[in-house]
Amino acid sequence: MKYPDFDSFKEHKHGFVKWIKELEINSGEIQLHKHFVDFYPTLTKLIMKARVLDVNIDNVKHKLLSWTTKNDKICGWLCKYQDDYNKNLLLGESHKTLLHCIGGIRESFNGPEQSVVNAIVYECFTLNKHFMFIGSRCEIGLGSWQVYYEDMCLFEDKKPLDLSEFISFAEEANGDRTLYHIKTEGVLLFSHDHNFKFVETLQDQPELTLYHIKGITTFTDYVETLAQQWLDWVQ
8 A cells, every 4th residue: 555645754764764675654643632732732633633643663653743834745764663662761741741642753855944833943853853752862961961061061151950850852963962850841941052143042051052032931832833933834
């Protein structure tokens, strides 16, 4: 059986697909429970527009969510589902709800590069990401970038922020990370190398370390803004 959406995914992500040893594809669907809809009304609108494939990659469950862009191209997200993600991490309720319903974004393709949401010009949040939201990839704090951060604070005589209650939930190819606070779900961006116009340096923190993202207060805000970026991109 032919699956044009997966063929488009392969075309854009051939470097990923070539490492697959076992592959099974079937038509699929997504069930969105009430908590998801309450947390994510914009994302719900986007998901309801999606074409869904169940994709089993090397015995790991995925769903390929695909849309048609306004210029008639196929775009989408490959979402990874996990029952065995690191439950030692105290993930926020809205994050766990996201993982339960659609999983975490392992790959995206042919999406927007820039978007305007609430009069703020963003680089699309999915651009150049290694992963987004996937439970097993999340970790506390900055991981391997912690030493860099502390050195920058020392160099500029700034007090390091305690990041032991922050979850790193998205990582860019250059190492930039997006984090949220376990209790408040407040979002910060760590970026050591950027030209973003939509961020503001965190007060009393060195340049090229921690930032606020304009228009984003919580994890839910971040996800909803991401959804709006894509909703504006597709038919």
